[in-house]
Each structure stands twice: as structure tokens, then as C-alpha cells.
Amino acid sequence: MSFDYRKLDLKAGLEVHQQLSSHKLFCNCDSQMLQQPKDEIFRKQRAVAGELGEVDAAALHEILSNKEFHYKVYPEESCLIEADEEPPHEMNRNALEIGLKIALMLNCEIPEEIHVMRKQVIDGSNTSGFQRTAIIGLNGWVDTSFGRVGITDVEIEEDACQIIEKTDKKAVYGLHRLGIPLVEIGTAPDMKLPEQVKEASEKLGMILRSTGCVKRGLGTIRQDVNVSIKKGTRIELKGVQDLSKIPNYVDNEIKRQLDFIKKKKPVPKEVRRVNDAGSDFMRPLTGGARMYPETDIPPISIDDKYLKRLRKQLPELWEEKENRFMKQFKVSKDVVKQLNRMGMSEIFERLVKNGHDPKIVSFTLTSGLTQLKRKENVPIENLIDDHFNNVFSAFKKGKITKDGILSSLKQLANNPKAKIETGETVSDEASLRKKIKEIINKNPQVKNAPRPEQACMGLVMKELRGKADGKLVMKILKEELVK
Structure with a gap:
């Protein structure tokens, strides 16, 4: 047309x-x-x-x-x-x-x-x-x-x-x-x-x-x-x-x-x-x-001194911030644009300045949240800054793993007043292997599944709820399932 x-x-x-x-x-x-x-x-x-x-x-x-x-x-x-x-x-x-x-x-x-x-x-x-x-x-x-x-x-x-x-x-x-x-x-x-x-x-x-x-x-x-x-x-x-x-x-x-x-x-x-x-x-x-x-509210005076102070506090425009983000945080232009489009630039900067890895933060706030919305219809619009601060703080303290970040945000998006499910992470390979063996023994049918690693991975991550690294879990699964 x-x-x-x-x-x-x-x-x-x-x-x-x-x-x-x-x-x-x-x-x-x-x-x-x-x-x-x-x-x-x-x-x-x-x-x-x-x-x-x-x-x-x-x-x-x-x-x-x-x-x-x-x-x-x-x-x-x-x-x-x-x-x-x-x-x-x-x-x-x-x-x-x-x-x-x-x-x-x-x-x-x-x-x-x-x-x-x-x-x-x-x-x-x-x-x-x-x-x-x-x-x-x-x-x-x-x-x-x-x-x-x-x-x-x-x-x-x-x-x-x-x-x-x-x-x-x-x-x-x-x-x-x-x-x-x-x-x-x-x-x-x-x-x-x-x-x-x-x-x-x-x-x-x-x-x-x-x-x-x-x-x-x-x-x-x-x-x-x-x-x-x-x-x-x-x-x-x-x-x-x-x-x-x-x-x-x-x-x-x-x-x-x-x-x-x-x-x-x-x-x-x-x-x-x-x-x-x-x-x-x-x-x-x-x-x-x-x-x-409106007769119930008196007029509010705005003087030049107040406006002068406000002018000094005006934030940089996103167009100006874009180059700074790429140089300061070493993230790509596409990621920076996606952060802006999703309204996540401010929380990204605050999280990174609090010592969190820019790559993990940017992935979580862009691709990670997008996947939750598109694949699982998670109401990510319910997430507020406190949710992100609390989840990344738990990750930094070792209470959840990197894989647990998105699962924790999913939990909070579905129930904004919930508390993050945390606990001691399972980072010791021997302890994790023992746990995985127990899960396989309880569910022997997974060995006959078309894709046994993926079937068992779901069971393990569901039980551990983000307390173990996904790559380490998959490595152990491949070794144990061939025994």
C-alpha cells in the first residue's frame, strides 16, 4: 500500500x-x-x-x-x-x-x-x-x-x-x-x-x-x-x-x-x-x-535555581551511552541495542558495577529473558530491579549456580513475592556424581529414551534446582549412562 x-x-x-x-x-x-x-x-x-x-x-x-x-x-x-x-x-x-x-x-x-x-x-x-x-x-x-x-x-x-x-x-x-x-x-x-x-x-x-x-x-x-x-x-x-x-x-x-x-x-x-x-x-x-x-491542590512554584540544578542532573541519552557501554563493559553493539530496546540498560550497569560478569548479566537480561518469554510464556514483565539484585547476589555468594539464575528469575516472575530457593551448590564432582547415580538408579527407564542424556538432564536439574553447573552435569551423565 x-x-x-x-x-x-x-x-x-x-x-x-x-x-x-x-x-x-x-x-x-x-x-x-x-x-x-x-x-x-x-x-x-x-x-x-x-x-x-x-x-x-x-x-x-x-x-x-x-x-x-x-x-x-x-x-x-x-x-x-x-x-x-x-x-x-x-x-x-x-x-x-x-x-x-x-x-x-x-x-x-x-x-x-x-x-x-x-x-x-x-x-x-x-x-x-x-x-x-x-x-x-x-x-x-x-x-x-x-x-x-x-x-x-x-x-x-x-x-x-x-x-x-x-x-x-x-x-x-x-x-x-x-x-x-x-x-x-x-x-x-x-x-x-x-x-x-x-x-x-x-x-x-x-x-x-x-x-x-x-x-x-x-x-x-x-x-x-x-x-x-x-x-x-x-x-x-x-x-x-x-x-x-x-x-x-x-x-x-x-x-x-x-x-x-x-x-x-x-x-x-x-x-x-x-x-x-x-x-x-x-x-x-x-x-x-x-x-x-483542581481546587484541592495548591500551585507548585518552580524557580530558576531549581531548574538549574535539574539541568545539571540530566542523564546521558542512550545514543551517547551506547559507545560508552561498548568500551567500558566490552559488550557488542547488538547486545547494547537489545538492552536498550528491552529497557534493561540501567539494571545492567548497576549489576556490572556491583561486580557481576558483564557477559553473564547481558545474556540473562537479553537472550535469557527472551527465551523464558517465548518458549515458556513466563511473565517477565513482573520482574523488578530488586529481583535481579537478589538473584545475582545469591549467585555471587555461591547460593545458586549460573544455570540457577534464569530458573530463579522464572520463579520470581511467576510469583513476585516468593523467596529465591537457595542452598549449598553442588560443585564437588564426586558429590555430584553420587547424586546423579542415585537419580539414574531411581529412573532406569531413561537409559532407553531416544536421547537419554537430555531425558536424564531434566530429572537432575529439576532435583538440584540450579545448584549444579549444567556443563559438569552433562559430562558426568555421558560417562555414567554408558556404564
Whole structure:
């Protein structure tokens, strides 16, 4: 599929939403999302006319569905603020500082005062019916190989509830995600080519990851693409996860709008969810001017002295870090790029500086985790920095072997609150040989298996749980199985 984008007057923009690694924005609740729910709240919401006497079209669309909203409560990850039963506390200063650094890295102007506003939310994903958001950067820019792309605004805001179950008449949400700090980056509709949208999205992701203060894993970053063409209208495309598919998503939307134009029908303003074949209707595109002052939170003053200090603390961009990693840690360019793509560069550097072997660490964080995800569908997105620190610390102390690193991470990914299964490693060959003989004697049928070494290897490693070196185990197995 190919179009004359200049003739079509393609205009595209991005909205990037990235969770920050800190406690919640307006309370001190944890934001790890590891707990199980203990209670449930039931609510119904309805829209009313605003000061201009009009009801928002998107709000009316939701109200006509007559939905019930149920909210799961998590004791340490939600409180009365998430339940909308207590006013918000002061904004989390750590989260604000991370957001301001991101705005500065995007060459934005920083307001002298930061005002928290209320933005209407009408799908039940916020118990209050609005989202708290504050502009922290304006009029920035980011360069691409196709030209400069304007950054219209950067906001820090609270994330919405996590959707758990949804039917035509009922929605069930989790309060543990509500209130997690988000940075939202909005670009100007400066992009004229689908490939430029893809490149700008990758560049913004690189800048965010360079801070080392953003969350990793599924759902921690969400990207929306806005698309319009001549005689068409602006359409917001949601659900973009794979950045390599952005050009295809843009082309599909162009084709969809051209079909309306050829039939001489107006293109309705909509929010749509992308899929490989095109997109599906979600809701009408909301009206403008839906933000109102948050009267429970006073303005926050930002002075030049504070900004000067933040500028000195800005992290190096990943593009700058790439060469340093190759020289300092002796890892290949491909490995460095994979660490960045998987959001593992910061934990890699910390682990290596703590004395761990760069090759073992880089393999674990890239190929090792990828294998766990692809072959065994292990939820590696559940792993946090403490998990990696604890596992590599156990390895360094001899409590697990190199082969036990991935099995320990698999255990923690499946049960994030579990403790690492450690014990004395079996490094003495005589002791290990004795153990292997016992296992073979208990399972004599393995000698008749098509591949006896592999069959017995599974039994040995299952019993020893990473407490013996795999190469040594295989050497002994080959010797014992021929006896």
C-alpha cells in the first residue's frame, strides 16, 4: 500500500503515556501492582451539562450504555484517595522531578507555576469522574532524520484504573493502577510521512528510557497516533504496542478515510483501536476544553535555581551511552541495542558495577529473558530491579549456580513475592556424581529414551534446582549412562 502523502496533506501526531518508577502521584501507596484484591466497590456515574449548558458527546455515549462500575481494592496499593473518599495529598516530588527532567530533555519551556487540573474521564476508569493532570513543559522539540517535530506539551498525570473485565453493561476495574504517575508527551501534527511517525516514537521512547526512572513491561507505555488527511478529519488511533507497525496503521487509516471521501460521506471524529487489518470503533472523539482547576491542590512554584540544578542532573541519552557501554563493559553493539530496546540498560550497569560478569548479566537480561518469554510464556514483565539484585547476589555468594539464575528469575516472575530457593551448590564432582547415580538408579527407564542424556538432564536439574553447573552435569551423565 503506497500513497502520495504530500498530495493527501497527511498530518500525524503522537501522544505517548509512560508510567514513572515512583510511589503514586497523590498518595504514598506502592505502585508495583503485585497484590491480590481484598474488597470491591460498586459505583454508577452520569454526565451533567457543563457551564456552557452542553453535555460532552463522549460522556453522553457512555451514559447511554447504563453501565455499572466495580472497583477491586488492593490494601497496600490503593487507599481512600483512589476510592474518591479522601482529598488528594501533595504531589509526589520525586515523580514531579522525573517529569521535569523529561520535559527539559525534550527542550521544553517550564512553567513558573505548575497547576493541577481536572480532566473529564467518563468511561469509569477513574472513580472521581476526572483525571488529575498538570502541564510541566511547553513548546519543545525532538529531531528526526525527516526534520524537527514539535512537542506541544508535556504533562504529569495519574494513570487510570486497570480494566479487568468488561461487558456491555458492566466494567470491573483494579484500583492498584489508579494514581500511578504518568508522563504524557504530545507532539504537534508535524509529521508528513508514516516512517517519520515511527522514528519519532522510537526517539521519544529512547529519551524516556534514558532517565532510568520509567517502568518496564507490558502496559507501562502506551502510544496513540493521531491521523488526518485533506477532506478527512482527525482520528485518534489507540493500542499501538509494536512500533514497527506504525506505518501500516497510518496507511490503513488513510485508506479508511479515503473510502469515506470517495463515497462523499463525512468522516466521523472517532477514537479507534488498531489491529493488523485496520481499526475498530471505540467511542466518539471527545470535545475540547474539558479541563478545570483542581481546587484541592495548591500551585507548585518552580524557580530558576531549581531548574538549574535539574539541568545539571540530566542523564546521558542512550545514543551517547551506547559507545560508552561498548568500551567500558566490552559488550557488542547488538547486545547494547537489545538492552536498550528491552529497557534493561540501567539494571545492567548497576549489576556490572556491583561486580557481576558483564557477559553473564547481558545474556540473562537479553537472550535469557527472551527465551523464558517465548518458549515458556513466563511473565517477565513482573520482574523488578530488586529481583535481579537478589538473584545475582545469591549467585555471587555461591547460593545458586549460573544455570540457577534464569530458573530463579522464572520463579520470581511467576510469583513476585516468593523467596529465591537457595542452598549449598553442588560443585564437588564426586558429590555430584553420587547424586546423579542415585537419580539414574531411581529412573532406569531413561537409559532407553531416544536421547537419554537430555531425558536424564531434566530429572537432575529439576532435583538440584540450579545448584549444579549444567556443563559438569552433562559430562558426568555421558560417562555414567554408558556404564
